[in-house]
Amino acid sequence: GGNHVHRLRRLRGPALLTRDDLSSERVDQIVADARKAGYHFFLSGEQRAASLKEAMTRYPPGEEAWVFAYGSLMWNPAIEVSEAQPCTVDGWRRSFCFWMPMGRGTPELPGLMLALEEGGTCEGIAYRLSSDQVRSELGLLWNREMLAGVYRPCWVPTRLRDGRTVTAVTFAIDTSHCQYCGDLSMDRVAHHIAYAEGRRGACRDYLANTAAHARALEIHDPYIEDLVRRVTTLRSEYVVPTVRLNGDGVGEA
Numbered sequence: 001g002g003n004h005v006h007r008l009r010r011l012r013g014p015a016l017l018t019r020d021d022l023s024s025e026r027v028d029q030i031v032a033d034a035r036k037a038g039y040h041f042f043l044s045g046e047q048r049a050a051s052l053k054e055a056m057t058r059y060p061p062g063e064e065a066w067v068f069a070y071g072s073l074m075w076n077p078a079i080e081v082s083e084a085q086p087c088t089v090d091g092w093r094r095s096f097c098f099w100m101p102m103g104r105g106t107p108e109l110p111g112l113m114l115a116l117e118e119g120g121t122c123e124g125i126a127y128r129l130s131s132d133q134v135r136s137e138l139g140l141l142w143n144r145e146m147l148a149g150v151y152r153p154c155w156v157p158t159r160l161r162d163g164r165t166v167t168a169v170t171f172a173i174d175t176s177h178c179q180y181c182g183d184l185s186m187d188r189v190a191h192h193i194a195y196a197e198g199r200r201g202a203c204r205d206y207l208a209n210t211a212a213h214a215r216a217l218e219i220h221d222p223y224i225e226d227l228v229r230r231v232t233t234l235r236s237e238y239v240v241p242t243v244r245l246n247g248d249g250v251g252e253a
Contacts, residue, residue, distance in 0.1 A: 016243065019079075043148070052142045055153045062131050067079075079127070094223060097112070100113045111206075211239075
């Protein structure tokens with residue numbers, strides 16, 4: 001059991017995402033800037049709202065809801081939750097499988113971001129939203145995750161470590177999206193993660209934070225650990241997480 005919600009402390013680099021960053025006004029500005037830069041696939045506020053409405057057809061009104069986190073949502077949730085539990089989702093795996101020319105990359109050297117791809121198993125954190133949190137927090141979550149329309153929201157059976165099984169909403173890759181790049185070699189993935197940097201920071205920080213928080217939750221993901229080794233080799237330095245769990249060292253010992 002136990003509640004594994006963690007407070008995060010910034011160590012270096014750009015600040016963590018906050019609720020203010022996820023306001024519709026801020027997000028609409030990011031979308032406008034992206035479209036001006038030629039990225040016409042970024043979703044409008046209306047398109048994000050339509051996506052959320054469609055996903056909510058699977059949600060029984062007045063009930064609590066769960067969210068499955070497998071990447072930065074594990075270490076920078078920026079939403080209010082009532083409970084957080086380590087968990088496992090079958091049939092999906094973590095994959096750095098879409099280009100990010102903004103944020104943690106540039107058009108010249110785009111970063112890569114995590115999504116769920118079909119096949120395998122994925123461990124992460126399940127966040128419980130109480131019935132009165134569902135509308136506000138999922139609205140913020142959609143502003144965050146559905147900016148570029150790269151993800152396909154879906155509800156997945158989720159096994160909590162304490163034995164319960166719940167249905168959680170999560171974000172899988174849309175393999176028809178123009179930014180999808182699921183067939184890259186591990187060498188190429190590691191190169192982009194090692195060297196891509198943008199307005200929101202370095203791609204390697206995203207990898208390091210995800211790896212450290214997985215380890216702290218006793219989650220072992222060989223794919224993530226392999227990429228940490230490769231990026232460490234490429235840079236001749238260990239990739240160090242930029243956020244900590246409760247101010248304690250993560251990934252140490």
